[in-house]
Amino acid sequence: MTSDVPHIDLTDPDVHRDPFTAYGRAREISPIARVGAPGFGPMWVVTRHADIKTMLGDPRFEIRSDSFMRPDVPEDYRPHMRTMSEMNGAEHLRLRRLAAPAFTARRAADFAPRVAPIVEALLDDLPGHGPVDLMAHFARPLPMDVICELVGIPVPDRLRWREYGATVVTSAGPAFAAAIPAIIDGAKAAVARRRTEPADDLISDLIEAQAEDGDRLSDTELVTLIWHLVMAGQTPTNLIANAVETLLTHPEQLAALRADPGLMPGAVEELIRWCGPTLLTIPRYAREDAELCGTPIAKGDAVTASIAAAHRDPRAYADPDRLDLTRPAGQPGHLGFAHGPHFCVGAALARVQTEVALTTLLRRHPGLALAEPAPRAPDPGTWRLAALTVTL
Template sequence: MSDVPEIDLTDPEVVRDPFGAYGRARERSPLARLLIPGLAPMWALTRHEDAKAMLGDPRFDLNADSFMRPDVPEDCLPYMRTMSEMEAPEHARLRRLVAPAFTVRRAAEFRPRIEPIVERLLDDLPGHADADSVDLLLHLARPLPMDVICELVGIPEPDRPRWRTYGATVAAGSGQGFAEAVPGIMEGARAAIARRRDEPGDDLLSDLIRVQAEDGDRLDDTEMVTLVWHLVLAGQTPTNLIANAVEALLSHPGQLAALREDPGLMPLAVEELMRWCGPMLLSIPRYAREDVLLHGTLVRKGEALIAAVAAANRDPRAFTDPDRFDVARSGGPAGHLGFAHGPHFCLGASLARVQTQVALTALLRRFPGLALAAAPEKLRAPDPGTWRLTSLPVTL
């Protein structure tokens, strides 16, 4: 126990450089202790092999304590418990029904509908410029995922500006606006589902209405509204990934030049960006279902355990020269944990990848003189759980 390093999530150095802080803990021990104000300490696995194994280990499960519970109107509560919070067999059933709509092939087929959304946002960028710079987080990375979700679930064009506002509010994560946005999302989802029952189209809801398992099982309306809520909640990942990616590329001119020279590297580059500067620093907590001995330390039943993704994704046991950013890096046998792993691997990972590829490809093509307009260290959010920016001012 005394050999287990402790990481204080209020330590300014941990917040400023989580990759360094978690990396030092990783090289001392495969297990660390996270100190979080107001909460019981949590265990953290720091090495790639252990973290990956834990994310698929049935001895550790998600429960209600894994998730923040915002204050929302009572009639919204039936829709708040998403697939992320479920364990087998309930989780397996829902995953089986919805997974066909989120395959790599379906994401690739959706690319032509993402491209014009990105182009429209880029068309508008010069108009948002203030004193020669424009905030890419505010005017590209933040609206894009919500616009894509609206296209995916068939939200009518006149309603989409309102859904953009919902997305920004949900991304902020709490407060009065959050409680007000949730009923609007639920109401809009119910209306979209009813519309697609009457008039099926080429979108996710129509797919899910058509889907019926061999045993006759299918999603009910509550489950479909919950899925839309899950998409809004989890679909914000590309916001932070795209912003982090632009900052990383503009801060590494050699890598930016390599990607401009060979745009075919973009799929590899997005995987490397997810590994090297992905938003998720720490996984959602799992709770031990029984006493488990990990590296000589007893993790007791009911105690929380986290995968330190920031440490695992730069583990030299899994990646060669892991602190080097390399857009041509191939994944290798290990693979990053930026979209988690196991039964709760991110359902929308393929869609997030395609969105990010499309956004970066078009941005670099349209604005060859793109440059940062502020020092990156001044743009970071003081968030110990998510690697993200508060703004991204650039000159076009």
Template sequence: MAGTGTAADVPEIDLTGAEVLRDPVAAYGAARERGPVVRITAPGMPPMWALTRHADAKAMLGDHRFAIGADSFMRPDVSADLLPYLRTMSEMPAAEHTRLRKLVAPAFTVRRAADFRPRVEPIVDRLLDGLAEQAARAADGTVDLLPHFARPLPMDVICELVGIPEADRPRWREYGAAVAAGHGQGFADAVPGIIDGARAAVARRRAEPADDLLGGLIRAQADDGDRLSDTEMAAMVWQLVLSGQTPTNLIANAVAALLTRPDQLVALRADPALLPGAVEELVRWCGPGMLTIPRRAREDVELHGVRVPAGEPVVAVIAAANRDPRAFAEPDRLDVRRRPGQAAHLGFAHGPHFCLGAALARMQTEVALGALLRRFPGLALAVPPERVRPAPDPGTLRTAEVPVRL
């Protein structure tokens, strides 16, 4: 249905603007209150339509008229033989996407995440041992939580999930750091090693069944009567590596948020049973994903009277939607006691492309925060709170460092 509005009538956000780079959450929130539809621009990329309010963002993410495709993703510059492994499930046609998601979903359920928890806990404990050693060696007792805990944890968990041998894991940590750093040459250089390691892991697990993620996927194939190809299986490992870095920034953001809000930290320490709900609140309040993967309009669509022509990109502004006062009471306040309301946060998206690994990310974050707070009751920032600020990144909410004293 054609709308009467035009791009000229819509507020615009320049992703390179000083306000966005200084405080993207505040900038996106201000845009939300100017209007439900905004236009996002940045040098070197086409303009995108963006939905800023919770109800609209959620509706778009579940609307079949908006589709993810190959052009929704930035591809690293790699050799042609690796490209089939970089094709994500999200960009596949609906029937193919549904088939693959049905095959792999049993390995990513809440129950499977809970079953895997006892294997994550010793990984967390081992990293906390290393964190304590780093702090003991530092002259002032200060240690940065990001490189010594939050950053290595997700890749160590992924290696455990897919059965990467211990001897290979230091190299995979380097891959994880390159992926988390973004789309640069280091990212592209890491891809061949990740794909080679994924192919080797798939071959090893077919020959030697085990109770890990690949073993679960192989068993799910047998139970379902369908079969993932080796390429699809290795591609799943690649996608797990790519998306599995989310807890790095979520854990770092969460610790920084708690340490700069003593009342919330005290509440969580006093009642550890609050932790599962606190993780949900932290995803809402400081989750790293601020913009969704772009969708393309399959047809001309009207969004609040603005005509979006077929083929143009549309995103949901998660950072704005998750603090929409129309959906959440006192949305700018972090509240670890917040009870679930009618609206759920969109930190893991919504609809057919809801994050497959959400249960794993939640479990991993809960284990990490719980162990950190138990192990170090005197945990505190080693710098003034104003020093712990978001990096100038309009797409990902992340802190550059989290210096603490244990």
């Protein structure tokens, strides 16, 4: 049965080097393929835009604890590891309903003036002479600095939280697991502090907010939400780095953006489509025997989606292999923040953060250029750079 669909080997260097071509070939052969590597998979992978949207919204395919590579953490911290990302149905809906009002597009836009000085400070601190690695000095610390501002982490603790963020983005195994207790303890302290000392931050808003039925987030749920933000909130690191590298290697598009900064919101959407960091979605598991894209899927089978294939699908986009920062807005939208019940709750904040970062960087450094080709990290699930060395 599986011999009728393409198979993608995640250890293949060509897949690491150019996943868009590898998954694109599979997409044009079949709407569904197989993907795997030693210790990873095998899984079904959906390859076409419309089919991916259908699968991500289908309750027969659910995220669960097996979807995540869970690090080994001490028993006391495990209750905080299960975030709404791996919940389904009423349980997921309740937490999302309580948290979502704090992450609306309007709230994100109102937060932009607090993101701007964080961006400016990071650019102020860039080394003044010679090439500089924007990944290490700008893209990587920015999301955690923003999360600290959003959540209300005290300023003296924020350098340490930057280190946590870097560990979450770049590490696995023992290093990752070792960072978790410190993050959870810091989150617990922040929640306890805001119970008695409210301020203008997310925790205070969530403590104050109360649903019509009297429901509210418990302290454990608030701490878990902060952990969720630390995990999912690192997406702009790779998005911003990828976007800068893409703009610097597409000078005509960069020139158009510099000539008309008003293009920035649409440019961010196109950059997410073109070079967004998500290659494969978090796996879902079939709750029952099902059919997907005309293929039988057995109960318990893992299913992922190739966002790399979807974003270059000619069935969804005109001239999909061309970067076009003036691409008209409208349907279909990109799938960089997933789709369906698990659409990224922090998408608006990620968009605003990326817009502010790119706008400020381009304004302050009109001569920005690559100092050397940017190396890619060999990561089957995430399109990310190992470094981004530029001259200012």
